[in-house]
Amino acid sequence: MSLFSPAKPALTIRLCEPRGFCAGVDRAIQIVVLALKKYGAPVYVRHEIVHNRFVVQGLQERGAVFIEELHEIPPEHRERPVVFSAHGVPKSVPADAQARNLFYLDATCPLVSKVHKQAMRHQRLGRHVVLVGHAGHPEVIGTMGQLPDGAVTLIETEADVHGFMPVDPDQLGFVTQTTLSVSDTAGIIARLQERFPAIQAPSAESICYATTNRQEAVKETAAGTDFFLIVGAPNSSNSKRLVEVAERAGAKRALLVQRAAEIPWDEIETIGTLGLSAGASAPQIIVDEIVDAFNARFNVSIDLAVTAIENENFPVLSVLRDMPLVPADMAFVNGNA
Known part of the structure; x- marks a missing residue:
């Protein structure tokens, strides 16, 4: 009987950069x-x-x-x-x-504050504000709370656009939640502009740079992965969007986890390529924890997938x-x- 453990299987981790804290x-x-x-x-x-x-x-x-x-x-x-x-x-x-x-x-x-200012500017110019976002999210509650009751209409889907009947279709302006899916939001905005050609865009992009960068990194990395893990919380909008992006971009399966203990090890014993990223509110220490957990089970090689360099500092x-x-x-x- 051999005293040696069998060799650990090989695993490539495609580690997205940028990831984690914005x-x-x-x-x-x-x-x-x-x-x-x-x-x-x-x-x-x-x-x-x-x-x-x-x-x-x-x-x-x-x-x-x-x-x-x-x-x-x-x-x-x-x-x-x-x-x-x-x-x-x-x-x-x-x-x-x-x-x-x-x-x-x-x-x-500061980027959320910028959306607040854009919404207030629309109202100051006499426009009814259309907010593209998710009902109940704290950011949406905060943005809607910058303006008087009735001054903002929340749109969550393209179907909502169809049912939206403004008092004055020629006096509309839109802003968006900062943590939305770029592709989904583009579809909603296109539908708004189709129905209401006079609708005014914000003076600058509402979806924040970090949301866009993390989604682009996952999109570039997902194709060909057997499994894609996103580190983040279930109430984190930007983290949930990353799971959706991974699945759409070609990952065989994508999953949101908060800690290494949530990884379904029995389902990934035979994978060869893992994608790994983290939402904007997930700390690096948990990413390290997850990489260490895979190192304990696999012979890991890291493929760092860099799609943008972030040097913003607020x-x-x-x-x-x-x-x-x-x-x-x-x-x-x-x-x-």
Whole structure:
């Protein structure tokens, strides 16, 4: 009987680049980390700062307290900072914070804020605003909450376009959620422009660079893969879109996972090529965890698929810039020390 284990099967991992954190997500997490360093615990955070439980739990361990509404902050803690999530909030939320004399830090992604401004510009010019997005998503709630009730119509599908009956078809302007599928959104916009030729586009692209780049990387990588894993949370819009893109682009199967423990190992024992990417709110440390899990079972070679170089950096709020941010502060998500 041999004392040696059988050789591990060979596996090529096509690792997408760019992947994982975008500049807006990184900035939002930094804001919470720096607020904890500057003001101490607890720091309250309204809604998940980003859609990733690993990140949320890591911040909780450092003293962040996550709430859904401002009234959950105990009266004795009203002097403590409260951070608004990267997804953005309706105008009513900072107004409520001011009414309660709360000290708040707005971590809304600058690209989401840009969509808010584009929607408000449409309305200022007398246009009814059409928002292409997913009902109930925090970003959509925040964008619709920038304008008065009735000023925005949400469109989710091309079928919704067919049923849309505006009061004045010649006074329309559209914006989109930043994390949508590029191809799906293009179809909806084309249908809107076909039905309403006078509809005005935003002054700049609404879907953010990171969403587009991650989708393009997956699209370029998916063909010929036996399995494609997307690291991300089930409530992360951009992560779910990456699964759809992988399947459409030729992956035999694509799956969203939050951690290595969710990988269905019994279903992928014989694969030869794996695609791997991560949504914009998924930390690099989980990607590393998944690569290590495959290394334990396969003889892995990494094929780095680079389709774009990202060097965007969104500065944190000015009130926090006096606090030094060192690599150890972000080690819980980046894996460095």
